[in-house]
Amino acid sequence: MVARETKVAEEESGRRLSLISAVIIAIVAYLIFLSVVIVPLQGGAIPSTTVLEKGLSESTAHYATSGIPVQDVDIGNMGRSAVIAFTMLIHIVFANLHVGGAWVIAVTALLYFRYRRMRYKNLARSLTLFTLILFSAGSTFAAGGMMALIALFPDLSMNVFHLYWWPIFAYFLLYGVVIILLFTFWFAWDRIRPGVHLAIGFGYAASVFIQTVTIDTLAAGMLTPG
Structure with a gap:
């Protein structure tokens, strides 16, 4: 039975x-x-x-010969900086846990498939579920931070998207890759071959790392003097 x-x-x-x-x-x-x-x-x-x-x-239209007016959010320079700091620093906390947790999950799953000890499996599954929650929360603050950056610093945003278009494009493209690999890794437990499952896990961890590198490319450029 x-x-x-x-x-x-x-x-x-x-x-x-x-x-x-x-x-x-x-x-x-x-x-x-x-x-x-x-x-x-x-x-x-x-x-x-x-x-x-x-x-x-x-063109001789007014908008073509003069600057397009930008809606000013009247909260002052300190207020605008505080909004960016609040949203992005919280996002970074989630992101750091996500980056490190991805590799811990992949290695723990490898240990389970190698030694077949249930404690490794339970740890890997628990961390995967925890990472799913982290990813959702962290992505929310990332989207909020991006919206705040565009709304509060329109000129800076225009220059950032112009100068760092390809890193930003790769960053958001990798969002889709991470989502597919992470959710497949979670829902495919005990349903696919161990080798394929591990490949998905390490692919997910590598995608998260590369995604972090792309956004750090932008940050490093902005923080470089001159």
Whole structure:
């Protein structure tokens, strides 16, 4: 009876994993099709400034000959800095735990699959769930900090996005990679082969590390004198 229930549970888990895999494959295929076929056909690879270059250069409208007014949030320089400090410092606390926790999870899972001791499995699963919660909270403060930066320091934000576009683009692109790997790692416990599970775990840890490097590239540039 127990063996039959175990077999049924394994079959159900296999079907769920197949469904999750199918959804991920469909999303990836859609993004590839969108990038390779749809975007080029719609002229999406051509910058809008190139398309409108002639019209912009000949424009005599008020907004083209003078600075566009920016809504000023009247909380003072100290207030604006305090908002950024509050949101980003809290985000950094979550982010640091996330970066370190990812590698602890991957190594602990490796120890479990190597020695088959349940304490390693329980620790890895508990840390993974804890990291899921951390990721959600940390991402909320990251989005809030980005919104505050754009709203409170519009000129700085414009220059940052202009100078550090590719690190920022890679940073947000890796958000999707981290989400897919982290949630797959959590929901795939005991449902896929250990080697594949470990590959996902270490891929998740590496993605978090690379994501941190991309945003630190921006921070290092901003903190460099001159």
